[in-house]
Amino acid sequence: MCSVLTYSMENSSKSGCSYSQLAARKRFVKSMVNSDTNLKDWHKKLRNQVVPVETKDEQTQMLFVDAFIQNNRLDHVTQVMAYHPDYLACFLRTQQYLLRGDGPLPYHYRHYIAIMAAGRHQCSYLINLHTQEFILAGGDPSWLNGLGNIPNKLRDLYELNKILAHRPWMISKEHIASLASGKDNWSISELVHALILLSHFHALSSFVYGCGITPEVDHDGGYTYSGKNSPSSSKANSRATSKHVSPSSSFSESGGDLGISVLLERMQKLTDADLGEMTSEELLKQFENIENQSAEITASGIIPAPKRDVLKFVEEPDFVYTDFAKRGTPSKIPSFRVQEYSWEDHGFSMANRYYSEIGTLLDDKFTCAYNLTYYTMGDKMNVDTTMFRRAVWNYIHCMYGIRHDDYNYAEVNQMLEINLKAYIKTVTCYPERLTKKDYDNVMKEFKHSEKVHVNLMLLEARLQGELLYSLRAIMQYMT
Numbered sequence: 401m402c403s404v405l406t407y408s409m410e411n412s413s414k415s416g417c418s419y420s421q422l423a424a425r426k427r428f429v430k431s432m433v434n435s436d437t438n439l440k441d442w443h444k445k446l447r448n449q450v451v452p453v454e455t456k457d458e459q460t461q462m463l464f465v466d467a468f469i470q471n472n473r474l475d476h477v478t479q480v481m482a483y484h485p486d487y488l489a490c491f492l493r494t495q496q497y498l499l500r501g502d503g504p505l506p507y508h509y510r511h512y513i514a515i516m517a518a519g520r521h522q523c524s525y526l527i528n529l530h531t532q533e534f535i536l537a538g539g540d541p542s543w544l545n546g547l548g549n550i551p552n553k554l555r556d557l558y559e560l561n562k563i564l565a566h567r568p569w570m571i572s573k574e575h576i577a578s579l580a581s582g583k584d585n586w587s588i589s590e591l592v593h594a595l596i597l598l599s600h601f602h603a604l605s606s607f608v609y610g611c612g613i614t615p616e617v618d619h620d621g622g623y624t625y626s627g628k629n630s631p632s633s634s635k636a637n638s639r640a641t642s643k644h645v646s647p648s649s650s651f652s653e654s655g656g657d658l659g660i661s662v663l664l665e666r667m668q669k670l671t672d673a674d675l676g677e678m679t680s681e682e683l684l685k686q687f688e689n690i691e692n693q694s695a696e697i698t699a700s701g702i703i704p705a706p707k708r709d710v711l712k713f714v715e716e717p718d719f720v721y722t723d724f725a726k727r728g729t730p731s732k733i734p735s736f737r738v739q740e741y742s743w744e745d746h747g748f749s750m751a752n753r754y755y756s757e758i759g760t761l762l763d764d765k766f767t768c769a770y771n772l773t774y775y776t777m778g779d780k781m782n783v784d785t786t787m788f789r790r791a792v793w794n795y796i797h798c799m800y801g802i803r804h805d806d807y808n809y810a811e812v813n814q815m816l817e818i819n820l821k822a823y824i825k826t827v828t829c830y831p832e833r834l835t836k837k838d839y840d841n842v843m844k845e846f847k848h849s850e851k852v853h854v855n856l857m858l859l860e861a862r863l864q865g866e867l868l869y870s871l872r873a874i875m876q877y878m879t
């Protein structure tokens with residue numbers, strides 16, 4: 401099965417990518433020399449934690465073939481998402497449409513936008529993938545020297561990229577107006593396409609870090625995940641390196657993890673308790689509590705030093721997430737009420753109107769991620785996990801100031817202990833700071849596939865949050 405991955409590299413060269421193949425080989429050799437022991441251990445462990453290429457599951461096999469045809473490779477993101485084949489099907493369909501389907505933006509623009517988006521989180525994994533794709537799509541290699549070498553039209557998108565990635569609540573119709581009626585002539589359709597691409601790749605960067613996705617075989621520090629005969633099993637290849645993850649932990653190591661029995665008990669209690677109707681003031685208070693508590697959680701003390709090859713795609717690297725609760729006065733931005741602008745009632749049709757079919761594709765993916773369940777928790781079966789999953793989804797929106805009026809936010813504190821909240825906050829807002837120990841110290845009794853499940857929800861909730869703000873700004877500009 402290793403041959404499938406090898407073929408991926410040969411295939412790239414057939415499609416005119418001998419430059420990248422040569423460079424990849426050089427990087428591959430270099431990566432064996434520069435090893436990082438701490439990271440090596442994590443990668444070694446996670447290497448066994450993907451769905452193998454030779455899986456017997458037919459649906460997954462078909463999806464692997466699709467992914468391979470789409471991307472010229474079977475990438476590690478696909479192999480990790482394959483724990484959840486129904487979701488993977490939606491993900492691949494949407495990503496394929498965004499990058500290679502009908503749409504207003506030229507193909508090389510799409511990959512460059514992916515690079516700009518991933519740059520906000522220093523996500524070398526995605527930058528490497530889309531650098532290759534950009535060349536394959538006929539992009540001008542000089543653009544890869546950095547933002548100073550790209551057309552003004554693309555560069556002018558950068559401000560939106562920056563705000564959307566870290567403080568989406570700051571997006572206003574003026575941002576849209578400056579692009580749409582500026583000299584660059586961004587049409588609304590092009591803008592919708594660009595905004596969805598940006599949000600997709602911001603959120604995917606979170607997933608890459610959150611699951612500890614390792615570099616591809618032909619990337620710096622790469623090796624494969626496959627079995628005995630593959631290069632991955634050789635000693636040399638296990639010396640993979642990546643400098644952006646630090647081995648130390650930012651979260652408490654001394655437990656704090658609720659454990660599944662406690663979670664089950666709490667879910668039962670909350671279900672049994674007749675809380676009666678809470679007034680809207682009480683519900684608002686609960687939301688504000690969680691919002692304020694979230695602002696008290698420090699995501700991580702470790703800020704990775706940006707790498708030169710990434711920095712060329714980044715402007716203002718110091719612009720990062722700040723807590724919504726601390727967004728400041730006097731121009732205090734109100735929280736975003738989903739009851740006033742929701743994906744289902746507003747965002748969906750707005751997206752479809754300006755970029756046909758994308759609303760439907762995104763909707764399928766949101767619905768799948770939001771409702772996905774196997775009725776299990778760790779080794780417990782027949783469990784209704786709705787309460788836990790809602791808490792994760794709504795907590796992510798809460799950090800972006802998005803409020804679901806009818807949700808009792810007190811449930812968040814019952815379902816998510818402090819370390820888990822810190823993990824969710826780091827992966828959503830500062831994924832580049834995540835450490836191996838952060839990953840290990842949460843959800844200890846969950847299966848690896850369940851941690852991936854949490855990361856899928858995180859990806860989708862973050863994506864939806866960014867889209868709600870940007871599509872609302874477009875609507876305000878249009879009316």
Ligand SMILES: CC(C)C[C@H](N)C(=O)O
Nearest residue numbers: 773774775776785850853
């Ligand atoms: C994230 C997990 C706790 C989800 C759970 N395994 C379910 O099937 O719903």
